[in-house]
Amino acid sequence: METIEVTALPPKNEKNTILLIGKFDGLHLGHQQLLKEASAWRQRNEEIAVFGFSEHPLWVLKGDLDYKRALSSHQDKLHLLEQAGVNRYYHINFTKEYAQITPEQFVHEHIAQLNVSRVVVGDGFRFGKGGNADANGLAQLCEELSISVSIVPHINVQHKKVSSTEVRRNVAEGRMEVVQSLLNRPFEMTGVVEKGEALGRQLGFPTLNVGEIEEYVRPKPGVYLGIVKVHAAPAAEYYYTLISAGYRPTVNGESYKVEAYLLDFSGDLYDRTITVKFLRYMRGEENFNGLDELVEQMQKDEEEAREILGLSNNEE
Numbered sequence: 362m363e364t365i366e367v368t369a370l371p372p373k374n375e376k377n378t379i380l381l382i383g384k385f386d387g388l389h390l391g392h393q394q395l396l397k398e399a400s401a402w403r404q405r406n407e408e409i410a411v412f413g414f415s416e417h418p419l420w421v422l423k424g425d426l427d428y429k430r431a432l433s434s435h436q437d438k439l440h441l442l443e444q445a446g447v448n449r450y451y452h453i454n455f456t457k458e459y460a461q462i463t464p465e466q467f468v469h470e471h472i473a474q475l476n477v478s479r480v481v482v483g484d485g486f487r488f489g490k491g492g493n494a495d496a497n498g499l500a501q502l503c504e505e506l507s508i509s510v511s512i513v514p515h516i517n518v519q520h521k522k523v524s525s526t527e528v529r530r531n532v533a534e535g536r537m538e539v540v541q542s543l544l545n546r547p548f549e550m551t552g553v554v555e556k557g558e559a560l561g562r563q564l565g566f567p568t569l570n571v572g573e574i575e576e577y578v579r580p581k582p583g584v585y586l587g588i589v590k591v592h593a594a595p596a597a598e599y600y601y602t603l604i605s606a607g608y609r610p611t612v613n614g615e616s617y618k619v620e621a622y623l624l625d626f627s628g629d630l631y632d633r634t635i636t637v638k639f640l641r642y643m644r645g646e647e648n649f650n651g652l653d654e655l656v657e658q659m660q661k662d663e664e665e666a667r668e669i670l671g672l673s674n675n676e677e
């Protein structure tokens with residue numbers, strides 16, 4: 362997939378193009394429906410391109426922190442779009458200045474550069490200065506340039522509109538099964554294993570500390586059942602895992618951390634890239650009276666996880 366950095370006007374493109382517009386955080390079921398629609402319209406000589414915004418407008422314009430952290434990192438998004446068959450990604454550096462572009466300018470100057478035959482958006486799509494124009498406004502402006510517009514009806518799950526905001530809220534509440542149903546895959550974070558305080562090893566529960574995950578929305582503090590993918594060539598390795606996400610009050614932890622205790626693994630993974638997939642919330646984070654109580658609970662967590670997974674308890 363070709364990636365093009367854009368700060369103002371995108372460079373002129375000659376290839377026939379079907380265009381999708383939006384932030385596409387998490388590539389949820391609604392986004393997936395837009396991509397299906399684009400694929401259905403695509404002719405043999407056409408490419409699918411995405412006009413994607415780097416930051417959420419509500420973070421850039423209003424400083425709303427709920428919109429700063431994301432379901433997918435920039436890299437994740439590129440992988441997901443590529444896997445979905447997107448040929449070209451315009452990475453729009455969304456700034457306060459960019460937000461001043463009017464709907465007319467956006468269509469007649471920016472989209473007009475891209476040799477677009479069709480734009481595919483959802484019916485809640487808004488764009489242009491102040492979010493003033495909607496999908497019908499886009500269709501009217503595009504008609505003047507002989508560009509067709511497909512407006513995809515909202516995808517709902519259990520009578521609720523699927524949106525990145527809704528998925529992020531569920532991650533923040535630890536509802537990982539719901540998240541999985543909205544994304545069609547588990548919520549995951551990809552990071553690099555950092556050195557921790559190695560206290561976990563002394564406790565009999567060595568954990569991988571996952572670093573470089575600042576871009577991601579934070580799951581509710583607690584213990585989760587999940588899967589860790591260890592990136593490796595030629596083939597990645599996968600392990601069931603217990604995940605501790607939170608502030609670790611028992612050991613006076615100061616910052617939010619994500620740690621993974623891999624089941625049936627021993628070895629050194631410092632500096633390796635791993636992906637942590639969150640499957641199920643098991644319990645909240647507790648402030649125990651000392652390490653013995655913490656270890657006792659961790660043992661129970663492991664037993665419960667093995668029970669759920671059908672793995673034997675290996676203590677005897």
Ligand SMILES: Cc1cc2nc3c(=O)[nH]c(=O)nc-3n(C[C@H](O)[C@H](O)[C@H](O)COP(=O)(O)O)c2cc1C
Pocket residue numbers: 557558559560561562566568570584603604605608609610611612620621622645646647648649655659662663
């Ligand atoms: C299965 C599991 C459950 C945990 N539960 C808690 C908890 O309830 N409260 C807490 O303060 N820390 C909890 N932790 C975090 C531990 O305090 C932490 O892993 C330990 O201090 C080691 O940290 P280190 O890797 O930085 O050395 C849990 C860790 C694991 C692996």
Ligand SMILES: Nc1ncnc2c1ncn2[C@@H]1O[C@H](COP(=O)(O)OP(=O)(O)OP(=O)(O)O)[C@@H](O)[C@H]1O
Pocket residue numbers: 382383384385386390391392394395417481482483484485486487513514515516517522523524525526527
């Ligand atoms: N549930 C949905 N059904 C159909 N189309 C959708 C749905 N959600 C978003 N879209 C469309 O996908 C494109 C990209 O959407 P975008 O990621 O900007 O919105 P969003 O998922 O509603 O995110 P947020 O909640 O962060 O505003 C837009 O054209 C939007 O209308």
